[in-house]
Amino acid sequence: MYVVIMAGGKGSRFWPRSRVAKPKQLIDIVYRTTMLQATVERVLPMVALKHIIIVTGAEHEQLLRAQVPDIPPENILIEPVGRNTAPCICLAALHIASRDPESSMVVLPADHYIAQPDAFRTSIALAVTEAETSGSLVTIGIKPLSPETGFGYIEYAAPDSCVHGGAYPVTRFHEKPDLAHARMLVARKNVFWNSGMFVWKTCTILDALQRHLPDVYHCLAAIDIAPPHSAYQRSIAEAYAKMPAVSIDYGVLEKSDQVKTVPGDFGWNDIGSWSAVYDLSDKDAGGNVFRGAVKEIDAHNVLVDAPSKFTALIGVQNLVIVDTGDCLLVCSRKHVQDVGKIVSMLELEGLKQYL
């Protein structure tokens, strides 16, 4: 078994803490370690270091390698440019197939929070068994807690039609819905959030990629991974320049009839905004979360992330305050979804030093 950790992504929703040079997965947004390091630690009880593959962008290679020095250097695959999850997974699958065509693959994002790692590993083990015995593409489903519009949804066949306990055939994918649609979906019993965590045999996903995304598959399958490093990197760059950006969900899973879902009940949170960081953090009696030296008079439900200075709050409520020395964010907790808009404004105006 191999674990593939997808560590691309910009994480603009955590600006100014996350930056172009230091995205969410490479910062300690909820753990004492970085999100990536926590993801590695979480899988170590079930996989050897040499079977952990990390895929990242060229711009973060150096910082990433420094954060996981125990991962064999050749296990870190570099994408010259981000093309969403399908090319990333195809690259990793081809790499793993060259080592062991009969292996199975667990694909995990590098930037998710999981409260109960033991329960997580139990679900993954169940999904691996399912993938190996039935040849399915297995996605980990999360019981919806609210009508989130930021996730895709999975509809699955009711339990009494299932062959295996705990793995349900997926009947339909719903891409990120609007709020009304999300409310309707959450009201149903046979719907999960699509967590973006997948398990399959390496040969199964390669077959599916070849069938449903032949452009992606053939671009990458044609590359000889044996030659000198520099030639290999040049071939990868040429392939990525040609490939479309497409998600594995849209490009493969929605088109396949062999998808199953295993429910994951392990305190999952994709940490999609500063609100999630606030929700997951220990609070003082006033509902405040303070990182750094903070004094307050009559402050309530405020997240302060300002580790390098002294902060005073007086008479304020429901704020997210993030200071990085060069940048300061003061945001209503209701408006944390708009943080990315500030990043867009900075991009538009060419204020690169703050990105």
Add this chain to the structure above:
Amino acid sequence: MYVVIMAGGKGSRFWPRSRVAKPKQLIDIVYRTTMLQATVERVLPMVALKHIIIVTGAEHEQLLRAQVPDIPPENILIEPVGRNTAPCICLAALHIASRDPESSMVVLPADHYIAQPDAFRTSIALAVTEAETSGSLVTIGIKPLSPETGFGYIEYAAPDSCVHGGAYPVTRFHEKPDLAHARMLVARKNVFWNSGMFVWKTCTILDALQRHLPDVYHCLAAIDIAPPHSAYQRSIAEAYAKMPAVSIDYGVLEKSDQVKTVPGDFGWNDIGSWSAVYDLSDKDAGGNVFRGAVKEIDAHNVLVDAPSKFTALIGVQNLVIVDTGDCLLVCSRKHVQDVGKIVSMLELEGLKQYL
């Protein structure tokens, strides 16, 4: 005529912009120049540089001298420790009397805002004439705009009983009142705010000090101001160690029957809090005042004073945000009076680096 500028004071209400080492009068809180520099510029049309006396604390001497290099060095009087306004004024009056016993004195705080300097100088000229002709202690009164609890109030005899047009006998002083009392006072027609600006003949105030505050007067009058500088400073230090802290209002004016008030209608503001800075500043369409690089999405009525960084605001209202690199204040505009409490907390906990 001499002008005495009282430049003591800690200005903890403007923390973290004002600091122990750099109080309000020595920073550019509303002007492009510092409050002290603006005060000097305001009086230059009516007095020669050599007739401007500045009194300050030893801890601010160096910074202050650098801000007003044109003031003759011997015109800057150093108090070893703050003892409120009566010792400060007595020190300045004795100094001026040694140069010209027949002079008159205009006493001004260093940290007030005045919108109309011409009207200010007209009022001062009227007060000087009054002080010289009648031998009164003249205080500049400001027509109250609201029931402020941070000012003393002056009750004066109704205009029809006045001998001189524009100078009214003061009948009673009211120390800083509670809100109910302030409301009652503001409702009356014959009440002014006590601005803390005074005009008198040097001999008049020295006579009054000798009569009403003999401890203060004799402590300072006994000092020979002729000897070498070091001996003089030692004598001053000994005198200040013995003297009580007392205001000129409480110690002299309230006890004198020769006090008059000249109304000042020149856009006066004592800049008592960050709210005053907000009120006096130009605002954008959303009612925001920004100092520094600021972008906002749906922000209203926010004062940002963060000149050395990039600040983003999202969905916030009615805040005062001040960043100095080492410290950050985020305060509801309704709670700006509590800024001093943060300074007290820092003092209590010995966090001197943030004071």
